[in-house]
Amino acid sequence: MRLLLIGAPGSGKGTQADLLASRFGIAHISSGDLLRQHVREQTSFGQLVKKYVDMGDLVPDSLVMDILRKPVLAATNGYVLDGFPRTVAQAETAYAVVHPLGAEVQAAIHLDVPHPELVRRLLARGRGADDTAEVIEHRLQVYDEMTVPLLDYYAGREWMFAVDGTQPPQEVHEDIVRRIQKLKSFTAPR
Ligand code: AP5
Numbered sequence: 216m217r218l219l220l221i222g223a224p225g226s227g228k229g230t231q232a233d234l235l236a237s238r239f240g241i242a243h244i245s246s247g248d249l250l251r252q253h254v255r256e257q258t259s260f261g262q263l264v265k266k267y268v269d270m271g272d273l274v275p276d277s278l279v280m281d282i283l284r285k286p287v288l289a290a291t292n293g294y295v296l297d298g299f300p301r302t303v304a305q306a307e308t309a310y311a312v313v314h315p316l317g318a319e320v321q322a323a324i325h326l327d328v329p330h331p332e333l334v335r336r337l338l339a340r341g342r343g344a345d346d347t348a349e350v351i352e353h354r355l356q357v358y359d360e361m362t363v364p365l366l367d368y369y370a371g372r373e374w375m376f377a378v379d380g381t382q383p384p385q386e387v388h389e390d391i392v393r394r395i396q397k398l399k400s401f402t403a404p405r
Contacts, residue, residue: 218241
């Protein structure tokens with residue numbers, strides 16, 4: 216099973232990816248977590264990406280692809296990707312890598328949450344440099360400019376759907392599972 220979670224900062228991608236990974240025994244691969252781990256450990260890669268992560272800007276595509284290639288190709292039981300792709304260019308590059316391997320994504324899930332609720336959640340969480348009011352506002356702008364076009368790009372594909380991300384986490388999860396199980400050509404384990 217190969218899934219993508221797309222949503223604004225604070226929409227619950229990490230929360231839902233954890234639930235899906237446990238339910239289906241697949242790997243949770245978070246571009247943000249991988250980047251933050253490098254920043255925390257002060258690797259040379261971490262030093263390169265820190266300024267983007269702290270400011271809420273997108274890390275250049277080539278660096279993100281570098282960090283994801285290995286875990287994605289290693290996830291032979293399947294994966295749920297949280298935070299990637301974030302742009303049409305990233306989606307096109309990823310497709311070119313996985314298509315020859317027959318490992319294209321099987322479902323893309325958009326977690327739909329309105330702006331004020333996103334801000335409320337992120338301020339309440341206060342993860343670090345990127346959860347201040349100013350940086351949160353910038354991250355939401357970057358999402359509107361760079362990631363909303365990705366939703367338009369995927370719109371109309373049979374394997375793309377949106378769920379109401381304002382419900383409690385377990386209800387969002389059950390909605391996602393119901394929708395996955397309804398997809399044609401998709402036999403999800405129960
Ligand atoms: P990333 O880590 O992906 O951050 P994000 O997209 O800003 O999302 P968050 O992790 O803040 O939120 P989430 O949607 O995962 O929600 P969560 O479950 O945590 O990226 C960080 C940075 O890395 C980017 O800014 C960029 O610099 C870089 N980066 C990452 N990927 C990149 C890429 N592909 N290309 C380029 N750069 C990239 O929940 C948030 C809070 O809400 C939590 O407190 C949670 O408990 C709560 N919550 C969750 N669900 C619910 C619910 N249903 N009801 C109430 N509260 C809820």
